[in-house]
Amino acid sequence: MVHTPASSEQQTLLIELPKTIGLHVSQEQFAALAAVNRDLKLERTAQGELIVNPPTGWETGEYNCSISGELYLWWRDSGKPGKVFDSSTGFILPNGATRSPDASWVSQAGWDALTPEQKGTFANICPDFVVELRSSSDRIESLQGKMREYIDNGARLGWLLNPQHRQVEIYRSRFAVEVLDNPEELSGEEVLQGFVLNLHRVWG
Secondary structure, three states: EEOOOOOOOOEEEEOOOOOOOEEEHHHHHHHHHHHHHHOEEEEEEOHHHHHEEOOOHHHHHHHHHHHHHHHHHHHHHHHHOEEEOOOOOEEOOOOOOEOOOOOEEHHHHHHHHOOOOOOOOOOOOOEEEEEEEEOOOHHHHHHHHHHHHHHHHHOOEEEEEEEHHEEEEEEEEEOOEEEEOOOOOOEOOOOOOOOEEEEEEEEH
């Protein structure tokens, strides 16, 4: 979407960009776009390409709420230091990409190591733990690429949930991807000690 200069005689014009044409923005431009398009989930690749994700459907939104809610309850009840974030939070990864996992956790040590400037609108850090949930419109290959990017940039544990096939891919630093078919629960392992996600609460 291209905005013309502010004027009572001018109006906003809409353009459609073919998928073969990428729109590249700087970090500053991305922050400005995100500030005025809060209904959209925007991301930016390490090469500066803008990714626009529309609002999710009700089913994906319900799944996301369940995952974030379970993660929050574990954090609250366990008293484990660190910070829990939902799907609306963006992070600037070490490679320069700005990503918004569907749920995430940052260790207290990692958060405390950031300067006030690094804790800006988008914190300059890769979460220790990330979750990506596939919606019906998501390409699995794209999400798998994001998961590898998280791990390459410092994430220690990541879950890629694929409700359509009742399948979960587990990503760990220094280990091959583990694929689970129709698991009943997932463990936070050493990264999130004591956290267990009951998948029946997520996708029924």
